[in-house]
Amino acid sequence: xxxxxxxxxxxxxxxxxxxxxxxxxxxxxxxxxxxxxxxxxxxxxxxxxxxxxxxxxxxxxxxxxxxxxxxxxxxxxxxxxxxxxxxxxxxxxxxxxxxxxxxxxxxxxxxxxxxxxxxxxxxxxxxxxxxxxxxxxxxxxxxxxxxxxxxxxxxxxxxxxxxxxxxxxxxxxxxxxxxxxxxxxxxxxxxxxxxxxxxxxxxxxxxxxxxxxxxxxxxxxxxxxxxxxxxxxxxxxxxxxxxxxxxxxxxxxxxxxxxxxxxxxxxxxxxxxxxxxxxxxxxxxxxxxxxxxxxxxxxxxxxxxxxxxxxxxxxxxxxxxxxxxxxxxxxxxxxxxxxxxxxxxxxxxxxxxxxxxxxxxxxxxxxxxxxxxxxxxxxxxxxxxxxxxxxxxxxxxxxxxxxxxxxxxxxxxxxxxxxxxxxxxxxxxxxxxxxxxxxxxxxxxxxxxxxxxxxxxxxxxxxxxxxxx
Amino acid sequence: xxxxxxxxxxxxxxxxxxxxxxxxxxxxxxxxxxxxxxxxxxxxxxxxxxxxxxxxxxxxxxxxxxxxxxxxxxxxxxxxxxxxxxxxxxxxxxxxxxxxxxxxxxxxxxxxxxxxxxxxxxxxxxxxxxxxxxxxxxxxxxxxxxxxxxxxxxxxxxxxxxxxxxxxxxxxxxxxxxxxxxxxxxxxxxxxxxxxxxxxxxxxxxxxxxxxxxxxxxxxxxxxxxxxxxxxxxxxxxxxxxxxxxxxxxxxxxxxxxxxxxxxxxxxxxxxxxxxxxxxxxxxxxxxxxxxxxxxxxxxxxxxxxxxxxxxxxxxxxxxxxxxxxxxxxxxxxxxxxxxxxxxxxxxxxxxxxxxxxxxxxxxxxxxxxxxxxxxxxxxxxxxxxxxxxxxxxxxxxxxxxxxxxxxxxxxxxxxxxxxxxxxxxxxxxxxxxxxxxxxxxxxxxxxxxxxxxxxxxxxxxxxxxxxx
Numbered sequence: 001x002x003x004x005x006x007x008x009x010x011x012x013x014x015x016x017x018x019x020x021x022x023x024x025x026x027x028x029x030x031x032x033x034x035x036x037x038x039x040x041x042x043x044x045x046x047x048x049x050x051x052x053x054x055x056x057x058x059x060x061x062x063x064x065x066x067x068x069x070x071x072x073x074x075x076x077x078x079x080x081x082x083x084x085x086x087x088x089x090x091x092x093x094x095x096x097x098x099x100x101x102x103x104x105x106x107x108x109x110x111x112x113x114x115x116x117x118x119x120x121x122x123x124x125x126x127x128x129x130x131x132x133x134x135x136x137x138x139x140x141x142x143x144x145x146x147x148x149x150x151x152x153x154x155x156x157x158x159x160x161x162x163x164x165x166x167x168x169x170x171x172x173x174x175x176x177x178x179x180x181x182x183x184x185x186x187x188x189x190x191x192x193x194x195x196x197x198x199x200x201x202x203x204x205x206x207x208x209x210x211x212x213x214x215x216x217x218x219x220x221x222x223x224x225x226x227x228x229x230x231x232x233x234x235x236x237x238x239x240x241x242x243x244x245x246x247x248x249x250x251x252x253x254x255x256x257x258x259x260x261x262x263x264x265x266x267x268x269x270x271x272x273x274x275x276x277x278x279x280x281x282x283x284x285x286x287x288x289x290x291x292x293x294x295x296x297x298x299x300x301x302x303x304x305x306x307x308x309x310x311x312x313x314x315x316x317x318x319x320x321x322x323x324x325x326x327x328x329x330x331x332x333x334x335x336x337x338x339x340x341x342x343x344x345x346x347x348x349x350x351x352x353x354x355x356x357x358x359x360x361x362x363x364x365x366x367x368x369x370x371x372x373x374x375x376x377x378x379x380x381x382x383x384x385x386x387x388x389x390x391x392x393x394x395x396x397x398x399x400x401x402x403x404x405x406x407x408x409x410x411x412x413x414x415x416x417x418x419x420x421x422x423x424x425x426x427x428x429x430x431x432x433x434x435x436x437x438x439x440x441x442x443x444x445x446x447x448x449x450x451x452x453x454x455x456x457x458x459x460x461x462x463x464x465x466x467x468x469x
Numbered sequence: 470x471x472x473x474x475x476x477x478x479x480x481x482x483x484x485x486x487x488x489x490x491x492x493x494x495x496x497x498x499x500x501x502x503x504x505x506x507x508x509x510x511x512x513x514x515x516x517x518x519x520x521x522x523x524x525x526x527x528x529x530x531x532x533x534x535x536x537x538x539x540x541x542x543x544x545x546x547x548x549x550x551x552x553x554x555x556x557x558x559x560x561x562x563x564x565x566x567x568x569x570x571x572x573x574x575x576x577x578x579x580x581x582x583x584x585x586x587x588x589x590x591x592x593x594x595x596x597x598x599x600x601x602x603x604x605x606x607x608x609x610x611x612x613x614x615x616x617x618x619x620x621x622x623x624x625x626x627x628x629x630x631x632x633x634x635x636x637x638x639x640x641x642x643x644x645x646x647x648x649x650x651x652x653x654x655x656x657x658x659x660x661x662x663x664x665x666x667x668x669x670x671x672x673x674x675x676x677x678x679x680x681x682x683x684x685x686x687x688x689x690x691x692x693x694x695x696x697x698x699x700x701x702x703x704x705x706x707x708x709x710x711x712x713x714x715x716x717x718x719x720x721x722x723x724x725x726x727x728x729x730x731x732x733x734x735x736x737x738x739x740x741x742x743x744x745x746x747x748x749x750x751x752x753x754x755x756x757x758x759x760x761x762x763x764x765x766x767x768x769x770x771x772x773x774x775x776x777x778x779x780x781x782x783x784x785x786x787x788x789x790x791x792x793x794x795x796x797x798x799x800x801x802x803x804x805x806x807x808x809x810x811x812x813x814x815x816x817x818x819x820x821x822x823x824x825x826x827x828x829x830x831x832x833x834x835x836x837x838x839x840x841x842x843x844x845x846x847x848x849x850x851x852x853x854x855x856x857x858x859x860x861x862x863x864x865x866x867x868x869x870x871x872x873x874x875x876x877x878x879x880x881x882x883x884x885x886x887x888x889x890x891x892x893x894x895x896x897x898x899x900x901x902x903x904x905x906x907x908x909x910x911x912x913x914x915x916x917x918x919x920x921x922x923x924x925x926x927x928x929x930x931x932x933x934x935x936x937x938x
Binding site: 091093094110111121123126127129131132133149150153155158159160163190191208269270288289292293295296297307308316319321322324327329331332335345347348351354358359360364368370372373376378382383386429435436440442443444445455458460 | 596739834840900924
């Protein structure tokens with residue numbers, strides 16, 4: 001059961017079928033037959049929603065408006081700075097990091113990369129202190145990214161950097177700082193307008209985890225020299241496969257359907273994206289947000305309590321063969337493992353044949369490293385199959401801008417389609433609100449006195465009074 | 470339910486109890502009472518095995534033999550090189566990476582760190598090509614680490630680097646290359662002896678995932694300038710807590726007991742180590758191997774099929790609040806989440822109070838970044854508790870060499886003790902053998918013709934004949 005090479009991506013499910021891993025853990029024709037109705041109605045719903053303009057992410061590959069400005073500003077930033085720091089969290093960071101890991105050097109020659117682009121997606125106090133201390137403000141630029149304009153982590157990063165630039169680059173702050181936020185709303189947008197800071201809009205109808213192909217990801221990637229037109233072109237190429245309702249012609253639907261069936265009918269509550277590619281490991285991390293935040297939902301579209309969603313894990317081949325494979329092979333049979341493999345590699349050294357007398361070295365000599373890499377992946381696949389663990393395999397033709405754009409779009413469509421199968425809304429995230437409100441209340445944000453009262457009753461200490469410090 | 474601060478580490482379980490998250494998801498006194506017998510016998514067994522010298526890892530903090538040589542060689546390497554590359558995989562890499570992330574700079578001033586220590590724990594062909602191309606052989610040193618001497622990934626790295634040095638540094642290879650392997654056995658040990666290469670022994674009775682405090686981790690860390698005596702001293706300090714059979718006096722036992730009870734009696738099949746510290750994120754990755762490979766076992770000590778082990782996941786606060794928290798709060802209630810938090814931070818900027826008129830920025834001003842970090846962690850804890858998700862909290866006094874050594878030892882003891890509770894052997898890894906054999910057979914390793922026959926029958930393509938290429 002393999003989709004034809006969907007121009008840039010194919011998905012094979014042979015090792016997740018009954019004949020490979022047995023009836024307790026593998027899928028049968030009957031499973032797929034039962035799902036036929038949902039697949040057909042889900043596809044129809046997606047097509048309709050898309051036509052009605054409800055899927056902002058689906059239009060991104062076709063938007064050319066603003067691209068010239070992004071590229072022009074990126075050239076300015078690239079010329080001006082030795083370091084360029086992306087400040088944002090979650091969907092404002094993960095897509096950019098995925099692109100930079102996939103397309104940038106892993107071991108750069110010192111001094112060869114300019115600007116160095118850093119994705120700072122946390123507020124660890126020690127790390128932020130280091131950042132402000134170690135970078136040279138004269139040669140460092142910043143891109144602050146937050147759709148709402150009020151994410152406290154990003155707001156804090158913004159305040160720190162704004163103050164730092166005002167002190168170190170008086171009168172020149174606008175030369176160092178780009179803001180990516182809602183085109184109209186939010187406190188950051190108001191500051192942008194008032195202070196005439198350079199900025200980019202996050203399209204209203206695009207949520208954070210679906211925003212890599214918006215200015216959120218395109219501007220930082222362009223600063224790093226990535227072919228952002230190629231990213232968009234690759235994503236656009238997925239469109240014709242999205243037209244296909246048949247999972248055997250649409251790798252996104254086959255992936256979503258298999259994950260859903262293996263979860264709901266074979267108790268595989270964990271989906272492992274097992275990248276046999278150092279370069280695609282951060283793409284697996286990007287997917288981890290996309291899948292978890294889209295499908296991990298208490299309530300169905302009808303308001304029933306369903307506690308939906310499988311738990312995504314990213315793993316790295318062959319590295320995690322030496323860390324997680326023991327558990328994957330012999331522990332609870334509760335996982336669907338999906339290998340992600342590029343067909344081509346940018347470099348591929350020959351293994352020197354140096355010690356013909358040594359049994360554990362001799363057989364390696366003369367092979368390409370890619371042959372060992374592939375043999376290890378097959379060895380893992382065979383071992384998992386023999387232990388009745390279902391696996392799938394995503395093969396990406398090339399790890400370049402176009403291939404990556406195609407992969408992003410395919411996985412976003414897969415996630416939205418899985419939302420239909422799980423019967424949940426893949427675009428909201430109601431479960432993260434409560435923690436945010438509690439954190440803001442603790443720090444004294446206005447209007448949250450009732451929450452502060454609850455926290456006091458629960459014995460929480462260190463609550464700031466209204467108004468903060 | 471909190472252990473007293475065990476000098477450097479405490480573990481709190483209050484939010485995993487029935488009164489916090491209800492009887493369906495929280496632990497009761499009865500759960501602990503049922504486990505009493507196993508805890509007592511497990512503790513007795515551990516004490517006895519340790520006394521009998523069966524736990525190599527337990528003795529490492531007290532070994533001073535060889536430490537002078539490690540430090541002397543490390544000084545030589547540090548003086549000689551601008552880059553120092555660690556070649557190894559799994560247990561030969563994860564401990565070193567954890568230490569370097571925790572104690573090294575996250576955003577170094579370019580040129581300020583010498584030598585830069587790189588942990589290369591994979592064989593991605595493109596990345597290895599880049600490595601050999603981009604590093605300057607004259608100023609680069611290598612440490613090849615493999616206990617058996619025959620791990621194919623590390624053997625391949627060794628062959629590539631040996632050839633590269635012989636061509637680029639003829640007659641000087643031994644100045645660039647250190648080998649850490651079995652003191653007597655294996656092909657690498659034979660090569661070390663024959664070619665008089667500098668080397669370190671991996672103690673026979675210490676398995677890879679328990680080896681961070683052996684020369685495996687100590688030499689690379691010493692090259693990077695880490696206080697390795699402090700690591701050992703911190704680990705040694707855990708000894709007195711290990712004497713305690715009562716989980717309330719022993720954070721390792723409390724952690725192991727809670728994880729086991731929540732898994733086997735409350736269906737929490739996933740344990741999330743949620744580091745509220747960028748610096749401790751790779752320590753969570755080190756733990757991921759330790760826990761998965763030690764406990765993920767098909768067979769019990771009595772040979773029964775048990776398919777034991779919970780699945781470890783590492784998460785990062787606050788980053789993963791914007792990626793995984795939606796799933797953790799609203800998805801299946803199948804996780805035990807353990808916050809890992811340092812009490813002190815190396816730096817802690819004050820958030821500037823710049824925009825008093827802006828509702829989403831004003832309340833942040835005047836706080837320290839650490840206050841926001843802590844508030845976000847508490848917000849997450851409260852939200853998870855209200856959603857009836859059990860959480861625990863490991864508090865580490867300081868992220869320094871001593872604190873880290875203590876944490877390593879506590880988590881190793883926790884894992885070995887959990888092995889007793891799950892009734893499995895925490896020191897073997899039978900489930901990874903099959904994949905290795907298949908990979909070696911594919912590449913033509915001698916003596917595996919029967920496996921090649923099986924693979925041919927199964928339709929696997931690209932099998933090399935005996936003898937390789």
